[in-house]
Amino acid sequence: MKNYTSINDIDDINSWIEEAKKIKANPLANKELGQHKTLGLLFFNSSLRTRLSTQKAALNLGMDPIVMNVSGDAWGIEFGDGTVMNGNTAEHIKEAAAVVSQYCDVIAVRAFPSLTDKEKDESEQVLNSFVKFASVPIVSMESATGHPLQGLTDAITIAENSNKKKPKVVLSWAPHIKALPHAVGNSFVQAMQKMDVEFVIANPEGYDLNPKITKDTPIYHNQSAAFKDADFVYTKNWSSYKDYGKVLEVDDNWTITKEKIGNAKFMHCLPVRRNVVVEDAVLDGENSLVIEQANNRTFAAQLVLKKILEDL
Numbered sequence: 001m002k003n004y005t006s007i008n009d010i011d012d013i014n015s016w017i018e019e020a021k022k023i024k025a026n027p028l029a030n031k032e033l034g035q036h037k038t039l040g041l042l043f044f045n046s047s048l049r050t051r052l053s054t055q056k057a058a059l060n061l062g063m064d065p066i067v068m069n070v071s072g073d074a075w076g077i078e079f080g081d082g083t084v085m086n087g088n089t090a091e092h093i094k095e096a097a098a099v100v101s102q103y104c105d106v107i108a109v110r111a112f113p114s115l116t117d118k119e120k121d122e123s124e125q126v127l128n129s130f131v132k133f134a135s136v137p138i139v140s141m142e143s144a145t146g147h148p149l150q151g152l153t154d155a156i157t158i159a160e161n162s163n164k165k166k167p168k169v170v171l172s173w174a175p176h177i178k179a180l181p182h183a184v185g186n187s188f189v190q191a192m193q194k195m196d197v198e199f200v201i202a203n204p205e206g207y208d209l210n211p212k213i214t215k216d217t218p219i220y221h222n223q224s225a226a227f228k229d230a231d232f233v234y235t236k237n238w239s240s241y242k243d244y245g246k247v248l249e250v251d252d253n254w255t256i257t258k259e260k261i262g263n264a265k266f267m268h269c270l271p272v273r274r275n276v277v278v279e280d281a282v283l284d285g286e287n288s289l290v291i292e293q294a295n296n297r298t299f300a301a302q303l304v305l306k307k308i309l310e311d312l
C-alpha cells in the first residue's frame with residue numbers, strides 16, 4: 001500500500017480486521033520491519049489518542065517517530081498555486097512536503113476542516129498537497145472529511161465485541177456546544193458499509209451527513225426508533241452538512257442515556273463531553289467500549305504502517 005488517506009484504501013475489511021487482531025495478540029512480532037525508518041507526524045490540530053497511539057504503533061514496528069505541531073512551531077505554510085507570498089505564510093507546501101520527505105520514510109498528517117468553506121474543505125487541500133508534493137507515503141491522521149484510522153479502529157472494535165453474525169449498529173448524532181467536523185462520522189459510515197452489519201444512522205432533521213457518503217444507508221430522524229434492537233450505539237456530534245458548519249436548533253433531547261440504549265454496547269471516538277454528549281452512567285457502565293476503542297487505535301495504526309512498510 002502506498003498511502004492511507006481514506007477507508008476506501010481498505011481492500012478487504014474482514015482480512016484487515018483479522019490481521020489487526022493478530023497484531024494485537026503479538027504487537028512486537030514485526031519489530032524489525034521498521035528499523036531505520038522514520039515516521040514523521042505533522043499536527044495542524046490538537047490530539048491525544050492519535051498522537052500517542054500512532055507513535056506507539058511506529059515504536060512497536062521498530063520505527064523512529066518524530067512529531068511536529070505544525071500550526072504552532074513551523075513556518076506558516078502556503079498552499080495556493082502561484083500565490084505572491086507577501087502575506088503571513090513564509091514557506092510553500094511544495095518545499096515543505098519535499099523537505100519533510102528528506103527526513104521521513106512515511107509522513108502522517110492531521111488537518112481539520114475550516115467548516116466555513118465546504119468546497120475548499122472537500123478539496124482536502126492540506127492532505128492532498130502532501131500526497132502531491134511529498135515523495136514518501138502519506139497517512140491521514142484525520143483530514144477535513146475523514147478519519148480513516150478511527151474508522152478502521154471502530155470496525156476492529158465491533159468485530160471483537162460482537163457475538164452475532166450480523167449485529168445491528170447505530171451511528172447516533174448527539175449534542176455538543178461547538179461546531180464539529182464530519183470526519184469521524186463519514187469514516188464510520190464508510191467502514192460500516194464494508195462490514196456485514198445492519199447499519200442505520202440517527203440524527204435530527206438538518207444534520208444528514210453528505211449523501212455521497214451515506215448513499216443508501218437508512219437515516220432516522222427519530223432516535224428511539226433507530227435504537228430498537230441495537231447491539232452497538234456509536235455516538236458522535238457533527239455540525240450541519242447542508243447548512244455547512246452550522247449548529248442548528250434541535251427540539252428533542254439527543255443526549256445518550258442508559259435508558260435509551262438499554263443493553264447496547266456504547267462507542268465513541270473520544271474526547272467526549274460528559275453529560276452533554278452522553279451521561280456518566282453510560283460512559284462508566286459495563287457496556288462502554290470507549291477505552292478498548294482507544295486501545296485499538298494502536299493496532300489499527302500498526303496495521304496501516306505495516307502494510308506501507310511492506311511495500312516500501
Ligand code: CP
Pocket residue numbers: 046047048049050051142150269270271
Ligand atoms: N479520536 C481521536 O482522534 O482522538 P484525538 O483527537 O485525541 O487524537
